[in-house]
Every structure is written in C-alpha cells, then in structure tokens.
Amino acid sequence: MDEFVGMAGVPLIVALIEGVKRVAPELSPRWYPVIAVAVGMTLNLSGIYVVAGAGPVAAGNAMLAGLAAGLAAVGLYSGTKAAVLDR
Secondary structure, rough: OOHHHHHOOHHHHHHHHHHHHHOOOOOHHHHHHHHHHHHHHHHHHHHHHHOOOHHHHHHHHHHHHHHHHHHHHHHHHHHHHHHHHOO
C-alpha cells in the first residue's frame, strides 16, 4: 500500500514543483530535485501516519517510497521537457 501511495503522488509532486518555480523564479533549478524528494518523503510520511499510525518499519518504507516518488517526479519532468523541446 505504501508504494502505491508513493507512486500516485508523482503527478502531485510535479505540480507542486511547478508551483514552486512560479512562486520563486529566482530559485536555482538545481534545487528542484532536492525539493521534489523532500516533498515526496513528506507526503508519504504524513500519509502513513494519518492512515495507519506508523511504526518504525512503516515509516522507513514510507520514506523509501517517498524517495522513489520524488526521483520519479524529477525523471517525469525532465523526460517530458526533453521530449517537448527535442533535446
């Protein structure tokens, strides 16, 4: 269940990073992957605590799922950008 929640959050993470880009245009693009991973981990940890009342093992699994979701969001964004811009 944790992994499903993590992967379902990928489009939300992409949308939140796009919002960060619009709110703080002076922020260097090198920080976007870091923010995406942090948002993914935060979403998964908060989700597991709300839904299941997590113990240490569930929290660890949620952190790993959040890391995967954040990295997937970064890959989705860069892959789409490369396809659209024909890089």
